[in-house]
Amino acid sequence: xxxxxxxELYHVLKExxxxxxxxxxxxxxxxxxxYTATRMLGYLYRISNPRPEDVVDExxxxxxxxxxxxxxxxxxxxxxxxxxxxxxGL
Numbered sequence: 001x002x003x004x005x006x007x008e009l010y011h012v013l014k015e016x017x018x019x020x021x022x023x024x025x026x027x028x029x030x031x032x033x034x035y036t037a038t039r040m041l042g043y044l045y046r047i048s049n050p051r052p053e054d055v056v057d058e059x060x061x062x063x064x065x066x067x068x069x070x071x072x073x074x075x076x077x078x079x080x081x082x083x084x085x086x087x088x089g090l
């Protein structure tokens with residue numbers, strides 16, 4: 001499910017000199033949506049030469065944010081469904 005943003009992320013990581021396996025793992029396995037890839041690209045464009053450890057830390061933070069957003073949307077949907085049941089009944 002590689003996106004154009006994932007491809008761009010892969011190339012930016014390669015240009016910064018990270019190993020091939022590292023670039024593939026981040027761009028195509030972990031940050032494989034436009035949202036996550038775009039966030040990581042923003043980080044890489046702001047920070048000139050982050051250590052691999054810093055890139056991984058940022059990746060984990062982005063994935064954690066994405067998961068929190070997804071969970072919030074699921075809870076909002078569940079609450080809307082409950083509210084609808086209360087209003088209209090079963």
